[in-house]
Amino acid sequence: MALRSSDDDEAFRDEVRAFLEAKFTPELRALTARQAGVFADGDLARRWHRILFERGWIAPAWPTEYGGPGWTPRQGAIFQEECARAGTPRLPGMGLSLCAPVIMRYGTDAQKAFFLPRMLSGEHYWCQGYSEPQSGSDLASLQTRAVRDGDDYVVSGSKIWTTHAQFANWIFLLVRTSTEGKPQAGISFLVSPMDAPGISVRPIISMSGEHEVNQVFFDNVRVPVANRMGAENEGWTVAKYLLEFERGGGSSGVPLSVALERLVDIARNQPADGAASLYEDPVFRRDLARLEIEVMALAWTERRLAGRRRDGESIGNAAASLKKLCASELGQKIEDLSMRALGLYALPDQRGALGTGANESPIGPEYAVTPTARFLNGRASTIFGGSSEVQRNILARVALGL
Numbered sequence: 001m002a003l004r005s006s007d008d009d010e011a012f013r014d015e016v017r018a019f020l021e022a023k024f025t026p027e028l029r030a031l032t033a034r035q036a037g038v039f040a041d042g043d044l045a046r047r048w049h050r051i052l053f054e055r056g057w058i059a060p061a062w063p064t065e066y067g068g069p070g071w072t073p074r075q076g077a078i079f080q081e082e083c084a085r086a087g088t089p090r091l092p093g094m095g096l097s098l099c100a101p102v103i104m105r106y107g108t109d110a111q112k113a114f115f116l117p118r119m120l121s122g123e124h125y126w127c128q129g130y131s132e133p134q135s136g137s138d139l140a141s142l143q144t145r146a147v148r149d150g151d152d153y154v155v156s157g158s159k160i161w162t163t164h165a166q167f168a169n170w171i172f173l174l175v176r177t178s179t180e181g182k183p184q185a186g187i188s189f190l191v192s193p194m195d196a197p198g199i200s201v202r203p204i205i206s207m208s209g210e211h212e213v214n215q216v217f218f219d220n221v222r223v224p225v226a227n228r229m230g231a232e233n234e235g236w237t238v239a240k241y242l243l244e245f246e247r248g249g250g251s252s253g254v255p256l257s258v259a260l261e262r263l264v265d266i267a268r269n270q271p272a273d274g275a276a277s278l279y280e281d282p283v284f285r286r287d288l289a290r291l292e293i294e295v296m297a298l299a300w301t302e303r304r305l306a307g308r309r310r311d312g313e314s315i316g317n318a319a320a321s322l323k324k325l326c327a328s329e330l331g332q333k334i335e336d337l338s339m340r341a342l343g344l345y346a347l348p349d350q351r352g353a354l355g356t357g358a359n360e361s362p363i364g365p366e367y368a369v370t371p372t373a374r375f376l377n378g379r380a381s382t383i384f385g386g387s388s389e390v391q392r393n394i395l396a397r398v399a400l401g402l
């Protein structure tokens, strides 16, 4: 594992900085600064996706044969660091980061040739249809049925908490194709355009006031058999492979470090009893130091895991659960401390000042605009992608050999 940057790495960092300086325009910066959702709004996400695509930098983790940039792990980390520091839009990864590895491993040549270039260019915007109203942690109990009719499946049922379904034009979904044997044995993995007749989307507004998640209904939707990834009734294996990327893909150390930097910025500007600012307060500094140590430990663990990983492959089930668990819980601790640091500024309703269509002036200083909404949205991070309890169960099973 290389710990120091070479001259080439530093030249690459300069190249990334110059690119961000030129392309992450003041207008885009202003729009992104008011985003508090898990991902950037659809239009903003599309614009930034296109800019990275045109530069050839949209899919750092993809193998070069499919359009990845061929970076070293260090270059990938530098790119992520620079983007996080600049505060570029958080792009939804349902296509590029989750479905793409599945297509690369389980897709036919025709599926790879059709889907991967469109995912790369951003022509296809994806959402994930795993959870159902009665099936979340116990995902294998899912009930959305797909009945074979000639060259099609006829799909009926409902998916819920579907992030960005209102922007997506494609969905990947798990369906029940058999009720024989164990529940896991009767699941298949399909992909469908969102404008297929019979699909409808109902918004769910989160407690921060944002619209990121939805319920998606399937009413006798015809999905060609050619849109199945992997064999019929073997979708559970495909689904679990995708979850390894959902839980263990990317790196959280850098975004969490940047979140800590934002927290320091708040603390330097907030008053404290008996100290020049909250940043000088010994109790606050102790709490901040604890978080810094945890972020550093996670960042180094991620670097070690990245060093083990082959091009385009996942890091494995247990390591993915460990990363997901630590990163989501640590993110929430930073959000908690940010709320404490903000004091009264954490209370105003800033919804009118958030999002790309925002037209109200924020209440209080600029640093107080997004943290409360981020805190509220961040409650979901220990639920989506599999709850913390579920990750602990997976780790316990691995550690105890159950």
Ligand SMILES: Cc1cc2nc3c(=O)[nH]c(=O)nc-3n(C[C@H](O)[C@H](O)[C@H](O)COP(=O)(O)OP(=O)(O)OC[C@H]3O[C@@H](n4cnc5c(N)ncnc54)[C@H](O)[C@@H]3O)c2cc1C
Pocket (backbone or CB within 6 Å): 127, 128, 129, 130, 131, 132, 133, 134, 135, 136, 137, 138, 160, 161, 162, 163, 164, 213, 380, 383, 384, 385, 386, 387, 388, 389, 390, 393
């Ligand atoms: C903001 C957000 C975005 C999401 N986006 C998507 C998406 O795009 N696509 C998608 O398919 N899904 C999405 N989800 C759904 C998410 O994956 C599920 O919410 C999650 O898997 C938990 O399922 P559930 O909500 O049904 O809760 P349940 O499974 O009912 O769990 C309820 C509680 O019981 C606990 N629990 C359950 N089983 C066990 C057990 N065996 N041992 C110990 N504790 C247990 C859980 O940890 C939780 O605390 C999203 C969820 C949220 C909140």
